[in-house]
Amino acid sequence: MPIASIEVILADTVALAAVALIGYLFGSRTRGQAASTTDAQLASELSRATRIARELQGVAGRIREEVAQHQSTINHFQQRLGRLEQSDHTEGWLALGREAESLLNPTMKLASNLSLAYDELRRHSNQLTLFAGSRTDRETGLRNRRAMEEQLEFLLANHTESSRRFAVTIFSVQSEQGEIDTDSLCQFASLLEHSARDTDIVARYGSDEFVVVMPHTSLPGATVFSERLLKLVLSEISLTLYGGIVEVQSDDTTSKLLSRADSALYSARSDGKSCLYQHTGKSIRPHELSVLPETAGVC
Known part of the structure; x- marks a missing residue:
């Protein structure tokens, strides 16, 4: 040779x-x-x-x-x-x-x-x-919670009020029958990964929950991405999608940031239909979606 x-x-x-x-x-x-x-x-x-x-x-x-x-x-x-x-x-x-x-x-x-x-x-x-x-979800091939939290720790360590802003969305998917099967779960995971940017951190957070960490992204920017994903899910795999969206605050820790996103997600789930909620740091509010397909059940 x-x-x-x-x-x-x-x-x-x-x-x-x-x-x-x-x-x-x-x-x-x-x-x-x-x-x-x-x-x-x-x-x-x-x-x-x-x-x-x-x-x-x-x-x-x-x-x-x-x-x-x-x-x-x-x-x-x-x-x-x-x-x-x-x-x-x-x-x-x-x-x-x-x-x-x-x-x-x-x-x-x-x-x-x-x-x-x-x-x-x-x-x-x-x-x-x-x-x-040890940092990969076996079912979906995405990062798992451990890796996502390590990345959040890194981003928070480098965050200041004037720079390095980032946003986080926690998504939850459900089928009409309630529990989601593995094939649909993997299909959503693939759609989520391909919709995200190369710089985004996509991870499985729980059995039917996923997190996207979006560096250099504001709350409105993360909301645009989340709405685009919601439309794709409704049109391509017909699942119910809930989302809780937050932007990092100056005094955030990993647990505080994820807790706010979880609270916003809980509010979205309470509506029972595909929707997105934002946590501004002071209040939780629903995001008014733009026009969606007539057959889509949204709040």
Whole structure:
């Protein structure tokens, strides 16, 4: 295999491992699982992930250095070979033959090191995948509550009154029969994920509840998104959708922010039809929806 191809494969392997690390750091957790993670547990897990990331970086750096060194030797060999092809110098050909033999052992050693490195990368990737699994909802593939709350903590830590505003909507879906089946649940989860922006954080919050965290978004902006989603749900999968919408306040904690969104969602559910409620921080109010399909039951 050409050395350039080896470098590409190595880069791809490390990239996949990096994706697994991102999945670990920003994965998810459902309401049905343990609802919170202690600071000590989180610190321990982040420490392990950081250690694995360092080890991955070390493996990649070591192999990159060995590949570069071997590439230099091969380039020198190829240059000599090119010059000798233009001559009939017997001694030169004999010397080149000896040099080719001397390249054999380093090449075999590099191949062995690459094999060991790939095994090590696979092992680390598997470890990171296990970490990611603890933050992913198995039914829908979305983040779970744990991952969502970790992201909220990060956003709140960087929030000031003049910058980094963000909004949160908690959605609840129901079918006409009451309980929603798994297929419909997954269909809604897919629709929700595809409707959100790449920068939004989409997570399953409970058995029939989902959260969208929208960075750099105001309460009106989150309401526009939520109404657009409600219309899609009514037209494409015929489920009842409730939504509670909030914007971060200066004194918010994760629990306070989600509690306000939950209160708004409770008000929406009380109406019994698809609708959205906003919590302004001072009061809860219904959002007046724009024109919807005539067959849609909305409040």
